[in-house]
Amino acid sequence: MSLRPFSERQRGRFVSVDGPSGAGKSTIVRHLAQLLVAAGEDVHVTAEPSTGPIGALCRELTETTTRHALACLYAADRYHHLEAEVRPNLEAGRVVLSDRYIPSGLVMQRFDGIDPMFLWRLNAEADRPDLAVILEADPEVISERLRERGPHNRFQLSSGSSHAEVHFYRQATERLIQAGYDVLRVDVNRRPPERSAALIRDRLLAFFAPAAG
Ligand SMILES: Nc1ncnc2c1ncn2[C@@H]1O[C@H](COP(=O)(O)OP(=O)(O)O)[C@@H](O)[C@H]1O
Ligand SMILES: [Mg+2]
Numbered sequence: 567m568s569l570r571p572f573s574e575r576q577r578g579r580f581v582s583v584d585g586p587s588g589a590g591k592s593t594i595v596r597h598l599a600q601l602l603v604a605a606g607e608d609v610h611v612t613a614e615p616s617t618g619p620i621g622a623l624c625r626e627l628t629e630t631t632t633r634h635a636l637a638c639l640y641a642a643d644r645y646h647h648l649e650a651e652v653r654p655n656l657e658a659g660r661v662v663l664s665d666r667y668i669p670s671g672l673v674m675q676r677f678d679g680i681d682p683m684f685l686w687r688l689n690a691e692a693d694r695p696d697l698a699v700i701l702e703a704d705p706e707v708i709s710e711r712l713r714e715r716g717p718h719n720r721f722q723l724s725s726g727s728s729h730a731e732v733h734f735y736r737q738a739t740e741r742l743i744q745a746g747y748d749v750l751r752v753d754v755n756r757r758p759p760e761r762s763a764a765l766i767r768d769r770l771l772a773f774f775a776p777a778a779g
Pocket of ligand 1: 756
């Protein structure tokens with residue numbers, strides 16, 4: 567690949583990966599990081615909730631806290647994650663890959679009936695990712711994968727939650743596009759994670775390539 571590594575620029579690139587539970591975010595982020603490293607990039611992988619103190623609180627309180635309180639807690643973690651981890655790595659010239667970011671914040675609390683406009687405002691001052699990757703899959707496909715993996719939080723327990731999640735993600739994606747976010751939608755229904763990661767890598771390298779001349 568003849569493209570200049572992102573790391574030779576003054577600032578890195580921030581890429582978020584979101585999508586319904588079971589869509590393959592964590593698997594794809596892992597493959598994508600390997601592919602970018604192989605392409606000469608300096609990569610920092612992270613996730614939300616973060617590994618910081620507020621992220622730990624999110625994990626501890628997800629089952630017992632609800633609605634606005636939980637939405638604010640996740641948003642607090644997001645802002646702290648930006649300050650403590652994302653921005654310093656971008657400033658060091660790295661590609662930062664986040665497994666979940668704003669789009670998940672616009673979706674998860676919808677299960678608790680929170681107004682999407684409240685969630686939008688809560689996230690309004692969080693840094694825009696250079697590219698927001700949204701994994702798209704049919705509810706049937708992801709509920710089958712989740713059945714195999716087993717549910718791991720209260721947002722995945724109700725039957726039909728995959729349908730609602732896919733619906734909320736579609737609305738969040740439209741909102742992000744309307745607001746001028748650079749969004750890359752990837753259909754992961756029949757695509758193995760390695761192939762999705764390669765597709766995202768190709769799009770990233772092309773998208774961030776310096777203009778010729
Ligand atoms: N494209 C795919 N085809 C088949 N199985 C997949 C695919 N993507 C992910 N999986 C499987 O689905 C499960 C959830 O993947 P994971 O990466 O943990 O998803 P997420 O982080 O989005 O919840 C894992 O068992 C993974 O191996
Ligand atoms: Mg995951």
